[in-house]
Amino acid sequence: MGDTVRAPGPPPGPWIGLASACWAANAALGASVGAGLVHTGRFRWIHHALYIATTSTTALATVASACSRSAPRRAAARALAPALLPLAALPHVGTPAQGHPRRHALAALSAAPFYATALFRARARRAR
Numbered sequence: 042m043g044d045t046v047r048a049p050g051p052p053p054g055p056w057i058g059l060a061s062a063c064w065a066a067n068a069a070l071g072a073s074v075g076a077g078l079v080h081t082g083r084f085r086w087i088h089h090a091l092y093i094a095t096t097s098t099t100a101l102a103t104v105a106s107a108c109s110r111s112a113p114r115r116a117a118a119r120a121l122a123p124a125l126l127p128l129a130a131l132p133h134v135g136t137p138a139q140g141h142p143r144r145h146a147l148a149a150l151s152a153a154p155f156y157a158t159a160l161f162r163a164r165a166r167r168a169r
Contacts, residue, residue, distance in 0.1 A: 056102035057117055057163050061156045063098050064124075067091035068149060075142055096128045106163070117163035124155035 070088055073079040081087060099121065106118035127148050134148045135141030 056098060056105045057114075057121065057159050060095065060098040060102040060121070061160055063091060063095040064152060064156050067095050068153070071146070071149060075137060075146060092128075092131070096125070099124055099128060102159075106159075113163055113165045116165070117159040120162050121155055121159035124152040124159075127151045 067088065070079065070081075070091060074081055074088070103118050103122045103125065106114040106121065109115055109118070131145065131148050134144045136145050
């Protein structure tokens, strides 16, 4: 019999990866617009659609991972749940169009450690 090759841990689950990708895409678009590299003009709705996708997939990833049988995925859910707080606060902290670009960017970026930790914990092996 041959040895099987095993990944370092279970995959992070499609929802955690998707939520993280949505957040990263939205943050990249927002930063590009803020830096003047991209001008969305009449297509500003794309940033709003990505925000809705980010918030929705983050909530779904948190619930789906919390209900998982996998201990690493449950740990990832605990790490990801706090990301919902800055996402919920974003519409209330002001936008760059309202004259609050730094406040908006800081609130959006404050979710980054939660996504990174959730991805890391979802891939971690169980302690033996």
